[in-house]
Amino acid sequence: MTGESTMAAALNAALHDALAEDDDVVLLGEDIGTLGGVFRVTDGLLQEFGPARVIDSPLAEAGIVGTAVGMAYRGLRPVCEIQFDGFVHPALDQIIAQLSRLHYRTGGVVRMPLTIRVPCGGGIGAVEHHSESPEAYFAHTPGLRVVTAADPQDACSTLRAAIACDDPVLFLEPKRRYWTKAEVDTGARADLVSARVLRPGRDATLVAYGSMVTTALEAATAAEDDGIDLEVIDLRSLSPIDRETVAASVRRTGRLVVTHEAQASVSVSAEVITAVVEDCFEQLEAPPERVTGYDTPYPPSALEDAFLPGLDRILDAVDRTLGRRSSREVA
Amino acid sequence: MSTTMSAPDHHLVEGLDQPLQVLAEDGTRHADAVLDPHLGDVDEALLTDLFVDMSVLRALDDEAVALQRKGELGLWPPLRGQEAAQIGLGRTLPATDFLFTSYRENGLAWCRGVTPQEMLAVWRGTALSGWDPYQRHMATPQVIIAAQTLHAVGYAMATRAQGGSEIAVACFGDGALSQGDLHEAMVFAASFGAPVLFFCQNNQYAISEPVTVQSPVPIALRPTGFGIPVLRVDGNDVLAVRAASRLAAQRIRSGEGPVFLEAVTYRLGPHTTSDDPTRYRDEEELARWRRRCPVLRLQRHLEQLGAPVDSLREEVTIRADAATAGLRAAIDQLAPPAPDSLFEHVYTTEDTALSRQREQWRAFEASLAPEKPEQSPGSPS
Ligand SMILES: Cc1ncc(C[n+]2csc(CCOP(=O)(O)OP(=O)(O)O)c2C)c(N)n1
Numbered sequence: 001m002t003g004e005s006t007m008a009a010a011l012n013a014a015l016h017d018a019l020a021e022d023d024d025v026v027l028l029g030e031d032i033g034t035l036g037g038v039f040r041v042t043d044g045l046l047q048e049f050g051p052a053r054v055i056d057s058p059l060a061e062a063g064i065v066g067t068a069v070g071m072a073y074r075g076l077r078p079v080c081e082i083q084f085d086g087f088v089h090p091a092l093d094q095i096i097a098q099l100s101r102l103h104y105r106t107g108g109v110v111r112m113p114l115t116i117r118v119p120c121g122g123g124i125g126a127v128e129h130h131s132e133s134p135e136a137y138f139a140h141t142p143g144l145r146v147v148t149a150a151d152p153q154d155a156c157s158t159l160r161a162a163i164a165c166d167d168p169v170l171f172l173e174p175k176r177r178y179w180t181k182a183e184v185d186t187g188a189r190a191d192l193v194s195a196r197v198l199r200p201g202r203d204a205t206l207v208a209y210g211s212m213v214t215t216a217l218e219a220a221t222a223a224e225d226d227g228i229d230l231e232v233i234d235l236r237s238l239s240p241i242d243r244e245t246v247a248a249s250v251r252r253t254g255r256l257v258v259t260h261e262a263q264a265s266v267s268v269s270a271e272v273i274t275a276v277v278e279d280c281f282e283q284l285e286a287p288p289e290r291v292t293g294y295d296t297p298y299p300p301s302a303l304e305d306a307f308l309p310g311l312d313r314i315l316d317a318v319d320r321t322l323g324r325r326s327s328r329e330v331a
Numbered sequence: 332m333s334t335t336m337s338a339p340d341h342h343l344v345e346g347l348d349q350p351l352q353v354l355a356e357d358g359t360r361h362a363d364a365v366l367d368p369h370l371g372d373v374d375e376a377l378l379t380d381l382f383v384d385m386s387v388l389r390a391l392d393d394e395a396v397a398l399q400r401k402g403e404l405g406l407w408p409p410l411r412g413q414e415a416a417q418i419g420l421g422r423t424l425p426a427t428d429f430l431f432t433s434y435r436e437n438g439l440a441w442c443r444g445v446t447p448q449e450m451l452a453v454w455r456g457t458a459l460s461g462w463d464p465y466q467r468h469m470a471t472p473q474v475i476i477a478a479q480t481l482h483a484v485g486y487a488m489a490t491r492a493q494g495g496s497e498i499a500v501a502c503f504g505d506g507a508l509s510q511g512d513l514h515e516a517m518v519f520a521a522s523f524g525a526p527v528l529f530f531c532q533n534n535q536y537a538i539s540e541p542v543t544v545q546s547p548v549p550i551a552l553r554p555t556g557f558g559i560p561v562l563r564v565d566g567n568d569v570l571a572v573r574a575a576s577r578l579a580a581q582r583i584r585s586g587e588g589p590v591f592l593e594a595v596t597y598r599l600g601p602h603t604t605s606d607d608p609t610r611y612r613d614e615e616e617l618a619r620w621r622r623r624c625p626v627l628r629l630q631r632h633l634e635q636l637g638a639p640v641d642s643l644r645e646e647v648t649i650r651a652d653a654a655t656a657g658l659r660a661a662i663d664q665l666a667p668p669a670p671d672s673l674f675e676h677v678y679t680t681e682d683t684a685l686s687r688q689r690e691q692w693r694a695f696e697a698s699l700a701p702e703k704p705e706q707s708p709g710s711p712s
Contacts (some may be wrong), residue, residue, distance in 0.1 A: 030537070030538070031538045031539045031540060034539050034610060034611045035538065035539035035611055036610070038538070038605075056539075056540055056544055057544075058509035058540075058544055058545050059506035059507070059509040059537045059540070059545060062511055063509065086474070086475065090510065090512070125405045125456060126405065127405060127434075127453060127454065127474060128453070128459055128474050129474045129475060264688075265684070294673065294674065294688050294689075294692070295677070295684065295685055296674060296677050296685070297459075297677070299459070299673050300452075300453075300456045300457055300458050300459050300668075301405055301456030302455070302456045302668065303667065303668065303670055303672070303673050305670075306670035306673050307673055312695075312699060313695060316698065326698075327691070327695040327697070327698035327699075328694055
């Protein structure tokens with residue numbers, strides 16, 4: 001099926017088709033039934049597939065993930081919804097200490113084809129615990145795949161790939177892009193590992209993921225006016241990272257800027273930059289730059305514009321890596 | 332086999348079949364053997380105070396919803412319908428007992444003297460915490476369901492260890508009954524005999540999910556498995572909540588360990604201003620609970636006593652107008668904080684890595700600032 005759709009509707013279509021095609025797929029989460037989820041990603045699915053497959057769960061995240069582990073033991077393919085990023089933490093133990101290592105622990109005998117959907121990131125003026133970027137906690141966990149999507153098409157095809165995958169997948173949905181509209185082909189499939197070069201460019205490589213891809217593309221358009229030609233890469237998979245695609249790009253451009261909403265220290269950008277330094281240090285023309293949230297808790301929403309990386313901060317970093325005047329010399 | 336443990340016991344629950352009540356829906360007062368001994372001080376003056384409090388609280392809550400609709404607040408969790416539960420507890424416990432609440436307990440905050448600015452800051456997004464917990468004897472609102480219940484138990488354990496006579500109160504909704512944190516809180520409280528009151532406002536829904544999704548048995552039976560006694564009261568009856576709060580606090584203070592109080596009530600509005608309750612509950616149910624309105628019930632009772640209800644209502648209007656004007660005025664006081672305050676209070680001492688980020692942020696901001704026009708000497712500034 002092809003047509004114009006929001007990211008939320010594209011995710012809904014992906015869940016719908018996955019439920020329709022495979023009886024082993026079940027959804028569970030808080031408010032995903034009658035309400036259709038607080039973002040309406042599961043809208044209408046209870047009505048169509050019934051309460052045995054679309055399960056309104058008790059208000060318990062460890063319970064959601066832990067019981068899904070048991071369901072996967074028995075051969076189901078559960079898709080859990082965590083209502084908001086900040087509420088995934090009660091389930092950390094089940095995800096990190098249980099789910100992610102079962103395949104390894106059992107010498108490959110037990111498979112955990114389990115998907116955990118988490119609306120993620122800030123920029124929507126929400127209250128505390130509703131704008132977190134917890135990806136680094138998960139990307140640090142062996143055995144767990146961590147993926148995200150930047151646009152409706154990718155959201156749909158990556159979610160299908162996550163549900164089809166026999167490994168546990170944490171799927172981060174950039175909530176401030178839920179209402180972005182684009183053409184979506186629900187039959188299209190993505191793989192779970194490859195980064196995408198969204199815009200070829202010559203002068204520097206700009207790596208982003210999730211909500212920041214849109215901002216990165218906007219920055220590239222703005223840079224064009226200054227005669228700077230940026231290559232934009234959507235990382236998509238945060239663990240494992242497609243270091244080949246990034247390194248291949250940096251070998252051509254010689255320069256790297258990485259951007260994400262999450263705090264900088266011990267983050268995905270740290271990993272991407274390390275990979276580039278390991279893989280193509282000789283081709284680097286300048287120190288890599290990163291543009292991220294600061295190492296503070298997510299601030300009250302009145303300050304989120306200062307916290308979140310925007311176009312100007314990205315362009316400033318691009319200027320630095322190109323050796324042009326930048327804010328660091330202003331001070 | 333002999334054991335000192337007590338088995339889970341239905342007798343640990345008062346009010347299991349029918350929530351304890353002293354004010355019927357039509358406002359008539361009736362006797363209740365459990366609650367009556369704790370209502371000795373109730374006279375017309377107290378009743379009118381409670382009525383005014385609940386009415387003003389309702390007006391405040393409505394005004395906050397209106398402010399959200401006007402775009403002045405990012406979000407608001409209405410408490411309409413739960414006034415008796417919150418005023419019943421809040422006006423009964425001494426102000427030194429320490430409250431650990433969720434986001435919907437603005438009525439308790441009101442009882443603790445929290446100012447309009449303090450109350451709205453979080454919902455306007457200008458602060459993560461609106462007030463000083465030590466000054467108000469009330470922790471800042473908790474968004475993570477049930478997390479505060481453990482804090483209350485720890486606080487209670489510390490209070491007792493330090494020889495204090497205060498109790499701690501953990502306030503939460505029916506949804507919290509599903510979280511591990513609450514169960515762990517009950518284990519600690521029961522095992523250590525912590526002076527803590529578990530105060531559950533069962534408003535029947537956790538967003539869209541009816542309480543049956545959280546528990547197929549009455550939730551009041553759950554604490555009994557931990558050996559914690561339960562009082563289950565009509566949460567729309569302010570006198571019942573008052574009496575039960577007193578009874579519970581008295582038992583806890585006398586060293587008998589934790590008590591669980593379930594106030595059976597109903598959230599008349601949406602979960603928050605972002606919610607659409609028509610998707611998950613019907614008009615008939617709503618109408619049934621509107622008839623049980625806690626404010627109206629007390630008004631009827633006052634009418635039956637022959638209290639001057641009309642003049643009371645006038646007083647309510649005056650007080651409510653002042654209170655809502657205070658909320659509107661608070662909006663103007665709640666300007667966004669300075670952006671670089673973002674970097675404050677992450678650690679108690681200056682951190683060099685973070686200071687570096689702040690300097691980079693400042694340099695970047697300075698690079699964006701438009702060139703300041705030269706001022707000619709002598710021109711007024
Ligand atoms: C750990 C966690 N999971 C999910 C949520 C999202 N959420 C916010 S309020 C709520 C419902 C809470 O219902 P209840 O505990 O009954 O309290 P009420 O809102 O009815 O006062 C949910 C699911 C949350 N805040 N925290």
